[in-house]
Amino acid sequence: MTGVTRRGFVAGTSAAVAAGWLSGAAGTAWADTGTPPPDEDGSRLWLRYPLVADRRLLDEYRRDLRYVVAPDTDGPLGSAAGELSRALTSLLGRDVPIRRKVDGAGPLVLRTAASDAGPESYTLRRGRVDGTAAVIITGGADRGALYGAFHLLRLVQTHVTLDRLDVAERPRNPLRLANHWDNLDGSVERGYAGRSVFGFAELPELTERHSTYARALASVGLNGTVINNVNANAQFIAPEMLFKLQPLAALLRGWGISLYLSLNFASPMILGGLTTADPFDAGVKDWWRTKITEIYRAIPDLGGFLVKADSEGQPGPISYGRTHADGANLIAEAAAPHGGIVMWRAFVHDFNALEWSNKAYETFKPLDGKFADNAIVQIKNGPIDFQVREPAHPLFGALPNTNAMMELQVTQEYTGQSTHLCYLVPQWQEVYGFDTHAEGSGTTVAKIISGRTYGRELGGVAGVMNLGDDTDWTRHQLAAANTHGYGRLAWNPGLKARDIAEEWTRQTFGNDQREVAVITGLLLGSWQTYLDYTNPLGVSFLIKGDHFTPSPQTNTGWHQADAEGTGFDRTVATGNGFTGFYHRPVSDRFENLSDCPDELLLFLHHVPYGHRLKSGKTVIQHVYDSHFDGAAEVGRMRDRWRELRGRIDAKRWADTAERFDRHREQAILWRDTIAGYYFAASRVLDERRSWVQVTPTGNAAICLIGGRENLVRLSLANASAAEAELVAGLPERDGWTSGTAGLVLPSKGDGTVDVPVTPSLPPQVLTLRPTLRSGDLPALIAEQPVITAPAGEHCLLAVDAGSASSPLLDGYRRLSPADAWADGAAYGWVGGAPQSRDRNIAAPLLRDFVNDTRARALRLTVPAGDHELHVLVGDVHDSFPTTVKVDGKVAAVSEFLLGGSFTWLNFAVPGGRTVELEFSSVPGQHWHLNGLVILS
Ligand code: GCV
Numbered sequence: 036m037t038g039v040t041r042r043g044f045v046a047g048t049s050a051a052v053a054a055g056w057l058s059g060a061a062g063t064a065w066a067d068t069g070t071p072p073p074d075e076d077g078s079r080l081w082l083r084y085p086l087v088a089d090r091r092l093l094d095e096y097r098r099d100l101r102y103v104v105a106p107d108t109d110g111p112l113g114s115a116a117g118e119l120s121r122a123l124t125s126l127l128g129r130d131v132p133i134r135r136k137v138d139g140a141g142p143l144v145l146r147t148a149a150s151d152a153g154p155e156s157y158t159l160r161r162g163r164v165d166g167t168a169a170v171i172i173t174g175g176a177d178r179g180a181l182y183g184a185f186h187l188l189r190l191v192q193t194h195v196t197l198d199r200l201d202v203a204e205r206p207r208n209p210l211r212l213a214n215h216w217d218n219l220d221g222s223v224e225r226g227y228a229g230r231s232v233f234g235f236a237e238l239p240e241l242t243e244r245h246s247t248y249a250r251a252l253a254s255v256g257l258n259g260t261v262i263n264n265v266n267a268n269a270q271f272i273a274p275e276m277l278f279k280l281q282p283l284a285a286l287l288r289g290w291g292i293s294l295y296l297s298l299n300f301a302s303p304m305i306l307g308g309l310t311t312a313d314p315f316d317a318g319v320k321d322w323w324r325t326k327i328t329e330i331y332r333a334i335p336d337l338g339g340f341l342v343k344a345d346s347e348g349q350p351g352p353i354s355y356g357r358t359h360a361d362g363a364n365l366i367a368e369a370a371a372p373h374g375g376i377v378m379w380r381a382f383v384h385d386f387n388a389l390e391w392s393n394k395a396y397e398t399f400k401p402l403d404g405k406f407a408d409n410a411i412v413q414i415k416n417g418p419i420d421f422q423v424r425e426p427a428h429p430l431f432g433a434l435p436n437t438n439a440m441m442e443l444q445v446t447q448e449y450t451g452q453s454t455h456l457c458y459l460v461p462q463w464q465e466v467y468g469f470d471t472h473a474e475g476s477g478t479t480v481a482k483i484i485s486g487r488t489y490g491r492e493l494g495g496v497a498g499v500m501n502l503g504d505d506t507d508w509t510r511h512q513l514a515a516a517n518t519h520g521y522g523r524l525a526w527n528p529g530l531k532a533r534d535i536a537e538e539w540t541r542q543t544f545g546n547d548q549r550e551v552a553v554i555t556g557l558l559l560g561s562w563q564t565y566l567d568y569t570n571p572l573g574v575s576f577l578i579k580g581d582h583f584t585p586s587p588q589t590n591t592g593w594h595q596a597d598a599e600g601t602g603f604d605r606t607v608a609t610g611n612g613f614t615g616f617y618h619r620p621v622s623d624r625f626e627n628l629s630d631c632p633d634e635l636l637l638f639l640h641h642v643p644y645g646h647r648l649k650s651g652k653t654v655i656q657h658v659y660d661s662h663f664d665g666a667a668e669v670g671r672m673r674d675r676w677r678e679l680r681g682r683i684d685a686k687r688w689a690d691t692a693e694r695f696d697r698h699r700e701q702a703i704l705w706r707d708t709i710a711g712y713y714f715a716a717s718r719v720l721d722e723r724r725s726w727v728q729v730t731p732t733g734n735a736a737i738c739l740i741g742g743r744e745n746l747v748r749l750s751l752a753n754a755s756a757a758e759a760e761l762v763a764g765l766p767e768r769d770g771w772t773s774g775t776a777g778l779v780l781p782s783k784g785d786g787t788v789d790v791p792v793t794p795s796l797p798p799q800v801l802t803l804r805p806t807l808r809s810g811d812l813p814a815l816i817a818e819q820p821v822i823t824a825p826a827g828e829h830c831l832l833a834v835d836a837g838s839a840s841s842p843l844l845d846g847y848r849r850l851s852p853a854d855a856w857a858d859g860a861a862y863g864w865v866g867g868a869p870q871s872r873d874r875n876i877a878a879p880l881l882r883d884f885v886n887d888t889r890a891r892a893l894r895l896t897v898p899a900g901d902h903e904l905h906v907l908v909g910d911v912h913d914s915f916p917t918t919v920k921v922d923g924k925v926a927a928v929s930e931f932l933l934g935g936s937f938t939w940l941n942f943a944v945p946g947g948r949t950v951e952l953e954f955s956s957v958p959g960q961h962w963h964l965n966g967l968v969i970l971s
Contacts, residue, residue, distance in 0.1 A: 072545070074686035077507025080251050080515050081192075081542035084125035088546065089194050096127055099170055099197055101141030103133045111177040111253075111291040115184035116145055118250065122188050137165040143172070145184060150175040155258070156205035157183030159190075161197075170197060175205075178258065178291040182206075182526075185254040193541040204527075206256055207485050210411075210440055210495025211525035212295070213252060213260040214341065215502075219268045225446050225582075227453035228503030228510040233262055238279040241286055248502070249290035255522025260287065261295040261497070265343035265380060269299040269306050272326060277333035284334045293338030295378075300342060300362060301350035301958065302326070313355035314365035323369040331373040339376035340366055341413070341497075346383045347931070348915050348957040359383075359398065360405035367407035376493065378440065379406070381414045381430055386913050388576070388592035392418040392605060392613045396429050400616075404436035411438035411493045416466045418613070421449050421499075422575040423457075423566055426625070426635055427466050429616035431480045432473025438493040441466070441484045445521045446501035448582050450565060453501075453510035455698050456672065457565040458558035460520040460532045467528035472618040481528040496525045512691045515543065516558055532559060550682050553675050564672070566634075567665025568705045571658045572648075573638030574602065577709060580933030584802070584818070585708035588731055589935040594637070596716045600644055601654070602637035614639060633657075644717045658713045659721040662706040669695075669702035704804075707815035714754045718783050725755035727780075728815040729763055729807045732787060735911055735935035736820040738844070738878035741796040743826045746789035747819065749805055753780035755812055763788050764806040770795030775806075796825045798905045798939045798968055822937050824880055824907070825970055831898050834862065834967040837883030838871040844879040850967070852885060856894045862967075865892050865951065869964075874911045881937060884910065884965040890955035891962075897969070899947035906952075907966035909937030915960035920953040937965065944969075 075083075087093040100123055105116035116133050123131035123143075137144070144164050150156050154176030162171050172187060174180025186202060216224035217231035232248055234240075252260065262283075263271045270276055284294040303309040303322040313319055331337060344351025344362050352362030363379035370377055381399050384391045399412060406412065412434060417425025421444040431439065443463055444450075450457040467481040478488055486494030498521040502508045509515045519539045523530055533555065540554040569577065569585070576593035579586035587594060595603055604610030606626050614625040624630045625639050633648045644655035652660065673695035680688055711728040714721070731737075732748045739745045753759045764775035776788035790805070803821050807814040827833040827846020835847035843849055848861075852871050856863030869891040873883035897904075908917045908929045917929045919940055927940035944950050956962040 071681045072684045074684045077512050077515070077687060079247070080508060081519055081539055082247065082250055082254060083542065084122040084192070086128045087126055087191065087194065092194055092196060093127065095196060096191055097129065099141055100127065100131060100143045102131055102143065103145060104135070104137055104142045105133055105145040107135060110289060111181040112145065112147065114289050115181040119143060119145065119184050119188065126191050137167050137169065140167065142167060142169045144169045145172045145180055147174045147176050147180050152205040155179050155182065157186070159183055159187055159200050159202035161200050170200060181253055181291050182256050189538060189542065193538055194546045206526045207481065207528060208495040208525055209486060209493060210259060211257045211522065212495065212497040213257055214442065214497045214499045215260065215262050216264040216499060217262060218264050219270055223503055224264050224266060225448040225499070226503050227446060228501060228508060229505040230503060232502050232504055233283065239282045241282055245283065245286055249287050249292055252292055252522065253290040255519055256526035257522045258291055259293040259295055259338045261297055261341045263297045265297045265341060266349060267297040267299040267343070269302040271296055272298065272302060272330055273306060277330060281333055284337065288336060293336060294334060295338040295341055297341045298366065299350065300344045311355065312350060314352050314357050314361045320365065323365060327369040327373065327375070331375065337375060339370055339378070341378045342366060343380045343382065346380065348960045350958055358402055360402040363410040364407045367410040371409050376409045376411060378411050378413045381412050389611055393611060396433065396616045399430055400433050403434045406437050411440050413440050413442050413497060415442045419575050423450050423570045424573050424634060425575065426638065427469035427471070427480050431483050432471030432478055432618060433616070435489050438491050439484055440495045440497060441480065442497045442499065443521060445498040445517050447514065449578060452583050453514055454694065454701055455565055456511065456513050456557060456561045458520065458536065458561045459517050460524060460535055461559065461562050463524055464528065464532055467524065472621055498525070511694045512687050513558065544683055547682060550679060553679055557672055557675060564665050564668045567661040567668065568702050571637060571661055571709070572633060572654065573635040575638065580936035585705045587709060587712040589735060589933070595641055596713065598716060600642050602641040604641040605639050644719050655713060655717050655719045656722055659710050659724065662710045663724065666702040666706035669699050673699050704818065708817040711815040711817050715750065715752055715785065720754060720756065720783065726813045726815050727759050727761050727807060727809040728752050728754060729805045730817045731819040735877050736822050736881065736937055738880050739792065739794050739821055739823045741794045741798065741823045741825040742829045744791055744793045747792055748787050748789050749819070750785060750787050751778055751780065751807070752785035753782060756782050758782065759809045759812055761807060761809045763790055765790050765792050765803055766806060794823045796829055796970060798825060799823045800938055822881065824966060825968060829971055830968055831971050832861065832967060832969040835880050836885045836964045836966055838873040841873040841883040842879045847966070850885065860896070862893060862895045865894050867891060877911055880907065880966050881909065884963045886961040886963050888956070888959055888961055890953055893952045893954070894949050895952060896949050897944050897946045902944050902946050902969050903941055904944045905968040906940040906964065907937060908940060908963045909965060910963055911935055914963050915956045917962040918955045922951055
């Protein structure tokens with residue numbers, strides 16, 4: 036883990052101040068002192084406790100909060116007392132000790148008293164204790180007291196007077212969980228801020244970072260965390276791991292946070308050596324009962340389990356002819372005697388645009404009422420996959436007899452990762468507030484998942500976290516606002532986005548009015564701006580396999596743009612029937628074009644480009660305007676941040692300024708790609724702007740040969756009212772040479788040019804950003820995805836893998852399933868031949884490949900010397916991870932690749948002998964091998 040070296044959590048007040056993590060000076064308002072505050076690195080998140088700069092309030096707080104009165108106890112109540120004492124000592128600039136009883140003026144009394152509002156509720160009031168005027172925090176139980184303590188600190192951090200203190204709070208959602216997609220090796224799936232915060236390899240050793248993590252979660256009222264990826268490694272429940280997790284569970288317990296684990300459904304086979312994971316098999320049931328008992332012996336208050344089954348290659352009950360309810364109940368029954376629960380994910384799909392929106396509903400709706408009482412179905416906010424905008428999932432309100440909770444994504448997989456500022460609280464509020472009409476008007480998602488609609492005790496929300504081991508936790512300093520906002524909404528979805536954003540800003544940066552106004556404004560507008568330049572009217576998946584880069588050309592199945600119109604018809608009348616899953620009147624509103632909300636229009640309907648929106652604009656003009664306006668707004672956001680220079684500490688200011696520079700570049704790329712794509716498709720001129728444009732010619736990556744001259748074909752178009760002369764080129768890159776090519780085009784005309792380029796030899800996967808000039812006309816430039824493969828004459832080994840008959844890349848040798856190993860051969864299969872496929876589209880190296888669901892071994896004669904082997908993997912369709920083992924040891928694993936994406940896996944191989952390469956994928960899925968190269 037980076038950024039934290041100190042071992043153990045600093046417990047004592049004076050030690051904490053001495054260690055500097057509660058620096059009193061940092062954050063003193065710029066306006067008061069005229070000098071920028073000292074540098075900060077973001078590592079304390081919003082748990083910064085700088086000296087209160089407002090003199091009047093400081094005096095008030097100092098008068099009323101002289102010492103903390105709390106019983107001598109550990110657990111959340113003890114944590115609350117410690118946090119109050121340390122934080123107030125720092126905020127008030129003088130010692131605020133903990134005492135056991137009232138003993139003089141100014142006590143802050145921390146206590147518990149059973150309450151109808153539940154154990155997590157609390158009140159903050161003024162009153163008298165033992166005859167002395169006191170500020171009193173009363174928790175319904177320990178957890179409530181802890182949340183009350185953090186509430187009080189928020190008031191002080193955000194400069195609210197305690198004069199008329201009268202707060203009564205309780206959480207709306209029983210389960211308020213963090214979900215981490217953290218892997219045993221420390222990597223984080225869809226993590227954009229470094230490696231896992233948990234440091235699994237170093238456990239059971241804990242660091243201050245673990246404590247800060249727990250405090251941060253508790254401070255916003257989260258009460259549980261699933262620490263490992265839903266694509267679960269079974270080793271998380273192996274005995275060694277359970278032992279390692281015990282101290283972490285204990286630390287979390289102290290902050291009111293229950294630990295949960297993601298399970299691999301095939302664990303009885305992987306860990307137990309059984310031949311099946313069938314939920315009806317007696318041996319399997321026994322195995323889980325024993326295993327879960329063992330888990331609870333190690334961590335008695337474990338919250339329970341989360342399971343992703345029969346989804347994206349994960350094992351599950353379907354392969355045994357059983358249902359998801361059968362699978363969930365297997366785990367639920369084993370967990371019930373221990374008070375544990377199982378959260379069973381509803382995220383199932385077949386990777387195909389046509390059925391994706393429908394699959395989860397069709398799978399889970401018939402199972403309503405079949406899940407155990409301690410099972411809960413965890414449903415993503417929308418029917419696709421955390422897109423920047425989707426309608427609320429139709430399963431909300433469709434499962435009256437089943438516990439249901441919602442899954443949100445805090446990590447910005449599809450919303451700009453850690454480069455774009457995209458504050459998601461407004462998005463989440465839209466979903467929470469969505470009226471399903473399931474039990475008449477007012478049956479909001481918020482009400483359903485809280486358990487209130489159907490009188491269920493289990494319910495709540497999970498957020499896929501954005502935290503990593505980067506010093507500032509989220510890489511973009513402003514992205515931690517999402518972590519905070521997720522927790523605050525989980526507590527109370529009715530809070531106002533503005534209040535949450537402002538609270539976080541004050542806690543994180545300070546109370547300077549100008550700073551607060553600017554940062555709050557940046558946060559609140561950012562989701563709409565991101566929508567504007569990335570996602571016209573609810574279209575989903577305009578993005579590449581990295582879920583970051585615009586790529587409409589590879590996702591035509593999703594947006595269905597053709598010469599006449601665009602959008603996905605999900606109606607009952609003419610589409611895939613999705614709108615019919617909603618209750619009336621929502622289903623009618625979605626079904627009827629005239630009633631359909633503009634912002635979801637292209638999610639639900641296929642319409643002509645000239646279709647008029649409620650705004651009065653045509654669809655195509657809206658696409659142009661929103662992309663240009665959105666990208667321009669990002670430029671203004673960057674400028675507004677720049678104006679804060681000197682008001683914020685230099686370090687966090689500069690880190691964020693750099694993010695905004697990159698954000699702006701990316702917004703322009705989105706604008707150019709999407710506006711250019713839609714012009715190329717529609718040939719409708721923008722009423723307000725003229726441009727020329729360059730876009731990739733095909734749907735997928737192209738293959739260029741390193742060390743030889745290639746011609747890159749680019750599509751050019753003239754989106755201006757007059758004739759234009761265009762000159763296209765390719766950027767200078769290290770070791771590459773390239774030329775230019777030109778064309779004269781009439782208004783609305785298009786054509787292709789072939790631009791010469793000679794790439795360097797090492798195989799690469801990259802995007803080329805062409806150049807385009809045409810007098811004064813602005814140019815929209817989309818990126819061209821490229822795979823390079825070295826010319827055969829520069830290689831010791833150059834193999835094009837695929838079928839026995841498809842064309843070969845010039846200078847490459849064929850490897851097909853028919854090539855069995857023979858003594859003295861350069862390569863060949865041992866122990867069984869794989870399959871092959873030829874997609875008959877794309878370049879020779881890319882169009883076909885060798886594949887199989889079974890592991891297969893290729894023996895290779897490696898020439899003497901040290902060598903790096905390059906293995907090309909991918910498909911024009913989606914491909915699951917390919918694992919390559921060298922002589923039995925994992926050498927490389929590719930990620931899941933969306934259709935049209937490829938990757939080179941690079942690793943060392945021993946020379947002067949034969950090696951055995953084993954190819955495999957996740958159970959039941961195909962591995963891919965497209966090519967193999969060793970450079971001379
Ligand atoms: C954990 C999306 C993501 C995957 C993720 C999956 C899921 O498809 O891209 O990384 O896997 O959702 O939620 O299970």
